Amino acid sequence: MNRTAKRLASEAEQWAKDLFRLFVPPCCPVCGRVLEEGERFLCTACRWEMPLTGWWKTQENPMQERLSDFFPVCRASAFFYYQKGSGYDRLIHRFKYEGKASLSRAFGEWFGEELRRSEYYADVDLIVPVPLHPYRFLKRGYNQAEIFAFGLGKKLKAKVCRGNLVRKTHNPTQTRRGEKERWENVDGIFAVRNPDRFRNRHLLLVDDVITTGATLVSCAETLLSRVENCRISAVTLAVSSRHVFGKG
């Protein structure tokens, strides 16, 4: 394509984007206000007031303590507090059910930048998103934890490894389950295809939300029983403050 054709194509693309914005203006997913020029994904006020945990800046935090009760976790942190009705809970709904891939990716990059600045995640070798069962993946068309993981990986300069930790059972969703049921629901449902790929590595498990911690614990138990000499850390986009962390 010559230079003039490229310029025309780029102008046409911008024109199409402007037209799209005019008829379908992007809105802040938290408060619903139309985003202004320069605002990306969240309006300035909601970004400013985002209930971030700040846990990635500390070695010990409630998520680290929670997971440490079950396995020797290296590092653990969630990005923000999930509280029903806060407005920020709508973000998770969008990630999970509305296919907002660009939103998951953007939050991955935001959190990834924070993790990169923290001294505690510098030695992560591989990022391992919590897998969906193939049936659910086909039905939904994407794995939100995976898209989030790619955003993290970009900033942490670590590879995302898909398909080696797998979900072998198509278990019912954890949503609307009690604490005891959540643990039973994910017990023994994960498997590792090729343990050598994870050997001697520091793995960063990634999920969208931590509630009881049952899913992450089940993944970690599988990895630790199958892989020789691996270390495990875990991060999630949100933490349900209601469930185990005594807030809200």
Ligand SMILES: [Zn+2]
């Ligand atoms: Zn807003």
